[in-house]
Amino acid sequence: xxxxxxxxxxxxxxxxxxxxxxxxxxxxxxxxxxxxxxxxxxxxxxxxxxxxxxxxxxxxxxxxxxxxxxxxxxxxxxxxxxxxxxxxxxxxxxxxxxxxxxxxxxxxxxxxxxxxxxxxxxxxxxxxxxxxxxxxxxxxxxxxxxxxxxxxxxxxxxxxxxxxxxxxxxxxxxxxxxxxxxxxxxxxxxxxxxxxxxxxxxxxxxxxxxxxxxxxxxxxxxxxxxxxxxxxxxxxxxxxxxxxxxxxxxxxxxxxxxxxxxxxxxxxxxxxxxxxxxxxxxxxxxxxxxxxxxxxxxxxxxxxxxxxxxxxxxxxxxxxxxxxxxxxxxxxxxxxxxxxxxxxxxxxxxxxxxxxxxxxxxxxxxxxxxxxxxxxxxxxxxxxxxxxxxxxxxxxxxxxxxxxxxxxxxxxxx
Numbered sequence: 001x002x003x004x005x006x007x008x009x010x011x012x013x014x015x016x017x018x019x020x021x022x023x024x025x026x027x028x029x030x031x032x033x034x035x036x037x038x039x040x041x042x043x044x045x046x047x048x049x050x051x052x053x054x055x056x057x058x059x060x061x062x063x064x065x066x067x068x069x070x071x072x073x074x075x076x077x078x079x080x081x082x083x084x085x086x087x088x089x090x091x092x093x094x095x096x097x098x099x100x101x102x103x104x105x106x107x108x109x110x111x112x113x114x115x116x117x118x119x120x121x122x123x124x125x126x127x128x129x130x131x132x133x134x135x136x137x138x139x140x141x142x143x144x145x146x147x148x149x150x151x152x153x154x155x156x157x158x159x160x161x162x163x164x165x166x167x168x169x170x171x172x173x174x175x176x177x178x179x180x181x182x183x184x185x186x187x188x189x190x191x192x193x194x195x196x197x198x199x200x201x202x203x204x205x206x207x208x209x210x211x212x213x214x215x216x217x218x219x220x221x222x223x224x225x226x227x228x229x230x231x232x233x234x235x236x237x238x239x240x241x242x243x244x245x246x247x248x249x250x251x252x253x254x255x256x257x258x259x260x261x262x263x264x265x266x267x268x269x270x271x272x273x274x275x276x277x278x279x280x281x282x283x284x285x286x287x288x289x290x291x292x293x294x295x296x297x298x299x300x301x302x303x304x305x306x307x308x309x310x311x312x313x314x315x316x317x318x319x320x321x322x323x324x325x326x327x328x329x330x331x332x333x334x335x336x337x338x339x340x341x342x343x344x345x346x347x348x349x350x351x352x353x354x355x356x357x358x359x360x361x362x363x364x365x366x367x368x369x370x371x372x373x374x375x376x377x378x379x380x381x382x383x384x385x386x387x388x389x390x391x392x393x394x395x396x397x398x399x400x401x402x403x404x405x406x407x408x409x410x411x412x413x414x
Contacts, residue, residue, distance in 0.1 A: 001112055002027040002073045006066045006104070008059075011035040013362035014389045015197060018055055020062070021364075022103035024111050032110025034368055036099045036333050037360035040144045040197065043238070043284055043307035045315065047098040047336040061096050065104075077124065080108045081339035098336035105337040106368050119400065120368065124338060124375035131408045132166055132397055133357065133378040134159050136232065136277070137173040137385035139180045140214050141200030142207075143236050145361050149194075150202035152250045154236035156214045157277060159380060161228045161412040166397045169409070172227040177201075177385045179217040187213055197361045199387035206252060211273050230412070232277025235266065238307045241283035248283075263292055270297050276414060277380075279304040279329065290324035300414055302327040302380075304356055310334045311344045320351030327354035330376055338372070345376045358382035363389040367396035374400070379410045 004025045011021040021035035038049055051057045068087065074080040084101050085093070093101045113123035121129050136159040138145075143154030158176045163169035180201055184191040190204040203210055211231070218229045240248040247256040257265060259282070266281040278297070282289035284307035294303040306329035309315045319325055328348045332341040345355055357373035359382060370393045373381045381397065384390035401407050 003069050013038050015362040020099050022107045024107035026111050028115045030111045030114035032107035034103050034106035034366050035364040036102045037364050038362040039360040043310040045310045046334045047093045049099045050097040058097050058100050078339045081337040093336035098333050101336040102333050121371035121374040129374045133373050133381040133410050135169045136380040136382040138198045138200040139177045141196040146196040146202045151207045151210050152252050153207050155234035157232035161230050163409050166401050170394050173385045175221045176217050183213050198384040230276040234279035235281050237280050238283045277302045280306050284308045287322045287324045291322050298326045313344050313347045316347045330357045354379045356380040365389045367392050369393050370396035
């Protein structure tokens, strides 16, 4: 596959921040296009989105990169991504930025899949993928995604544990989202109908009152639709962690929790609300704290690492050795290309970790993440519930399920 041309334009994330849309064309005429998303709650070891100098520097590098890549031939996704990494030369895309590297990697994957006459997920999985994940959505949000104007826990999440079709699962999440909005009108006198960056409702309720409200919504919708739903949280504990005091600050309660108190608080919430998904319960360097929570609750809940792993093979290896988690978040822009993303998936799978492919809070209106989730063999697809930039990804999974056939839904067993 020979690269015929590389073009780009400025696009925008769902926050209205600029990103770069890459368009890559092969000699066959097959094209791919993609614009990378951006996160607000980022792990320290993530690949930087832009080089030093920001967007202006990235555009300058793209002009130089185009001169080098046009006319080159590649036989595989790995060959293209290795070339990208070697062109960058830093090991973490700090010279060209992950916005450029991932944009090029995904655009190449789409173009190559079109030339090969297969969906992108089959190109990435080399024809082996056969199932799709369960939808996982943020219905009530706080933390950085809500600018500190809602609960301290960053996300209260919902997912179906067993579905007959992806549409059935997604419809259930929509109904929970609507139900949460109605219950907030009843229980939160200050509720104004506000939503955060991911389309989740915001509230003046306490964290535990918010969890109770979402739990009630889950019970009602489960009963009405006959779909078994489960509750989850993303504590995003690194954003609560205060290095100066070595403690976790809960702004709404004006209270600091030390490490032991934070661990116990997470375990108490799991027991009190029957939480089945717990992401980042302690800060990103506390492997031992993760291990305690996983040992105590891992048989009844997914203990999921995001900032602790940042889709990085070496970090995942450490987590497996320490039994720090039983599931891992996979975010392609954390490492900057699809090959590194799938290498992280493979390492996690070898260590027995469940895969959760995730969006970012600042998303773009491209469906490719749905293909990455299938190729990764993800059990859960974390992608919000509402908002066009989220819905387009859910709709892609529904389209693939309906048009291709043969894809089977994941099941959640704990």
